[in-house]
Amino acid sequence: MASNDCSSALSSPAEASPAKATVTSPTTFHGTIEMSPQATSHIASASDSLSSTGTSLVNISESPSSLPVLPSTTFGGTDPKTDFPAVLTFKGVSITLENNSVWKQFNGCGTEMILTKQGRRMFPYCRYRLAGLDPERKYSLVLSIVPSDQYRYRWSTTKWEVNGPAEHQAQGLIRAFAHHYSPCLGSDWMGSLVSFYKLKLTNNPVDQDGHIILHSMHRYIPRLHVIPVPEGDVFTPEQPVVMGPESMTFTFPQTEFMAVTTYQNFRITQLKINHNPFAKGFREDGNNTRLNRVTTETQLVVRTDPLPSALKPAELLEPKEEEAVDLSIKNHTVSASLSNEQQTRLVLKPIMSNNGSKHEAYVPCIRGKHALERQSNAQSDIRDSHFHKVYSRIITRVPQEEEKDRTDVGRIHGEKSGRLRLPPPR
């Protein structure tokens, strides 16, 4: 039985240290990147022999001593009001953790990520906005997930407790995940959000699908590597790209998580259910009998404990930021989102066409989870005059309320067409 008090669900050998973001100089990170013909890649030191068969995968090899010092956070016990930085800047490059509010909510209770044999996506996943890159230069973005400390943990009724030393990382390798657009121009990275939603976690030590291999009951933290790619370089297994001194590593302490095979903290389960659209079937508004037990427990919690905002169902939260809004955008339809409190509006923005020329088009601005990916898809469709007409028609029906929402321009290179539909005639 999980404790009702989120703050009680903490136990860390390093809990006295203040949470602090780190930006790591690449000089401590020695490695190379290799890309397979299927855009598969890995990073390896010259002394390591790697076999990477997964797709969009990067293996990173670092000696433990070369790992940058990670911030010591109070895992699972952080005050939800802790002011985790949403922006890190290094050498003029700024990285914004776009879904910082969600990460902070989860971090307040001790984020847990499920590991499965076939691989499980992270939720929340790492989503960044970049600024300060050289627009004309190519960069690769790589996400690695490294041990946060050297302990193995166990869940003890209400909190995590140290349960011995960490298991040895196989072969000293830390797999990482290259963003599926890598490499790409700095202007492209800066013109859109960078989401690592495709990344999957597994506990299968012989995984061949390119997922990140982790140990359950261990703490990990994602790190974003921004790696400039020298002009003319082509990623091939024969021509690896060296992580040079210009590479940068960014670590957001609020993204730390515990790898588990089954959720241990009931509050994390509730947060996942409330925020993850795929888990809608477990929300309280349904008639799902499987929810009865959980629902009952939830109500008890609400009655007996003044919950921090992190623990309230999403629909009860004030939509301060986009992540707090629970959308019901069905089947990619613009009409659905229009009818749902006008959560879509269109903004005239310059976009890039296939041949590199720029023109203006109406860009859908959708609020809420997964909206940015949808916008990215929609962006590619704007190249099609048909969709331009679609947006033109819709915009005449939507009052453009003034709101703080940003309009995010998705990247269009290699993006598959999305499926935005006209609203049915009324």
Place this chain on the structure above:
DNA sequence: TCTACTACCACTTTTGAAGCGC
């Protein structure tokens, strides 16, 4: 007996192909 893990379940969302109408 307890803990960690796996397989399967029901459910939702996403995706892409087929079908229809012009």
Place this chain on the structure above:
DNA sequence: AGCGCTTCAAAAGTGGTAGTAG
């Protein structure tokens, strides 16, 4: 025949739960 649009089923995602292994 080709294009634009809609529909629908399969694929892929989610957490819950029962069973198993150590």
